[in-house]
Amino acid sequence: MLHFDNKIFFATNNINKIQEAQGILSNFGIVIEKIDVKKVEIQSDVLEEIVLYALKKVNKRIIPIIIEDSGLFIEKLNGFPGPYSSYVYKKIGCDGILKLLEGEKERGAKFVSIVGFKKDKLIKIFKGEIVGKIAYKKMGRHGFGFDPIFIPGNIEKTFAQMNLEEKNLWSHRGRAFKALGEWLQSSIKNF
Amino acid sequence: MLHFDNKIFFATNNINKIQEAQGILSNFGIVIEKIDVKKVEIQSDVLEEIVLYALKKVNKRIIPIIIEDSGLFIEKLNGFPGPYSSYVYKKIGCDGILKLLEGEKERGAKFVSIVGFKKDKLIKIFKGEIVGKIAYKKMGRHGFGFDPIFIPGNIEKTFAQMNLEEKNLWSHRGRAFKALGEWLQSSIKNF
Numbered sequence: 001m002l003h004f005d006n007k008i009f010f011a012t013n014n015i016n017k018i019q020e021a022q023g024i025l026s027n028f029g030i031v032i033e034k035i036d037v038k039k040v041e042i043q044s045d046v047l048e049e050i051v052l053y054a055l056k057k058v059n060k061r062i063i064p065i066i067i068e069d070s071g072l073f074i075e076k077l078n079g080f081p082g083p084y085s086s087y088v089y090k091k092i093g094c095d096g097i098l099k100l101l102e103g104e105k106e107r108g109a110k111f112v113s114i115v116g117f118k119k120d121k122l123i124k125i126f127k128g129e130i131v132g133k134i135a136y137k138k139m140g141r142h143g144f145g146f147d148p149i150f151i152p153g154n155i156e157k158t159f160a161q162m163n164l165e166e167k168n169l170w171s172h173r174g175r176a177f178k179a180l181g182e183w184l185q186s187s188i189k190n191f
Numbered sequence: 192m193l194h195f196d197n198k199i200f201f202a203t204n205n206i207n208k209i210q211e212a213q214g215i216l217s218n219f220g221i222v223i224e225k226i227d228v229k230k231v232e233i234q235s236d237v238l239e240e241i242v243l244y245a246l247k248k249v250n251k252r253i254i255p256i257i258i259e260d261s262g263l264f265i266e267k268l269n270g271f272p273g274p275y276s277s278y279v280y281k282k283i284g285c286d287g288i289l290k291l292l293e294g295e296k297e298r299g300a301k302f303v304s305i306v307g308f309k310k311d312k313l314i315k316i317f318k319g320e321i322v323g324k325i326a327y328k329k330m331g332r333h334g335f336g337f338d339p340i341f342i343p344g345n346i347e348k349t350f351a352q353m354n355l356e357e358k359n360l361w362s363h364r365g366r367a368f369k370a371l372g373e374w375l376q377s378s379i380k381n382f
């Protein structure tokens with residue numbers, strides 16, 4: 001049985017991620033607090049490895065803590081930009097991805113989110129995934145990163161055309177945090 | 192004064208890098224030996240940080256050791272692919288970069304190499320840089336990675352159109368290893 005009050009620290013500087021996580025976890029009575037902590041992010045093709053390494057290296061006194069990493073994996077680009085999505089977004093943006101896919105009809109892609117939870121020596125990993133496709137142009141103004149060009153499932157709407165609640169229903173991050181919430185609910189004493 | 196015989200371990204799986212390093216360091220009487228060692232590569236926009244972290248984490252019994260990291264920084268793409276050049280090459284190749292620069296006349300770019308040397312507690316960093324531009328198409332069959340699309344200086348020839356000796360004269364890696372060689376020459380006792 002896990003013991004702690006209802007607050008978890010989320011090591012991220014991305015306020016959008018905080019809001020998305022809070023949107024899910026408040027359903028489980030959990031409060032997220034943003035924390036500014038030095039994270040060691042390794043280079044790896046595997047998101048789980050990045051999150052695990054960062055969790056292991058994080059300051060032990062901050063508990064319980066979550067670290068999240070996510071990536072957009074585009075089939076025709078062999079999984080690019082993958083774990084480096086945030087770097088690639090900063091450098092070439094949605095326009096760069098659209099240019100790389102110019103004239104391309106196969107636009108399959110998936111978004112993956114890995115949420116890692118740590119309390120004392122306990123580490124748990126949760127994965128959320130959503131398969132979809134890359135739009136032909138940017139659409140919508142909500143969200144962040146590649147949201148304006150990612151269409152989840154078979155609808156004709158990008159993440160950036162959804163409000164937070166709707167995006168959380170579909171999204172990789174919403175799914176990973178839901179899995180965390182369900183696990184916490186079943187594991188925490190006096191929840 | 193440094194003390195060791197004339198052999199240095201090079202932690203890389205890239206046989207081309209071994210050959211380029213050996214091409215330079217043999218002028219200084221130094222023999223390079225490839226070594227397969229677990230390297231921790233962090234995500235960072237700064238090559239020096241990546242090399243320093245890896246050197247600090249490397250198995251202490253392997254001495255002296257060098258770690259090298261390099262990147263292609265393209266002006267119009269805000270420095271992309273930078274420290275992630277090898278990942279980006281694997282995923283979208285030279286063709287991906289050419290596509291991103293389609294219709295673009297400003298093609299300025301630079302290649303940077305950081306060579307880190309470690310013996311016991313001593314760590315030294317050497318930097319090599321070459322400014323040039325991205326070609327309009329792939330040319331040449333030598334070298335590796337983005338060599339077929341990188342034109343150093345003001346000549347009209349890519350790295351891939353040069354043999355190893357000529358590339359070493361121009362290249363970022365050649366320059367960094369030459370700086371290492373010169374420093375070793377002036378620092379090693381009984382050299």
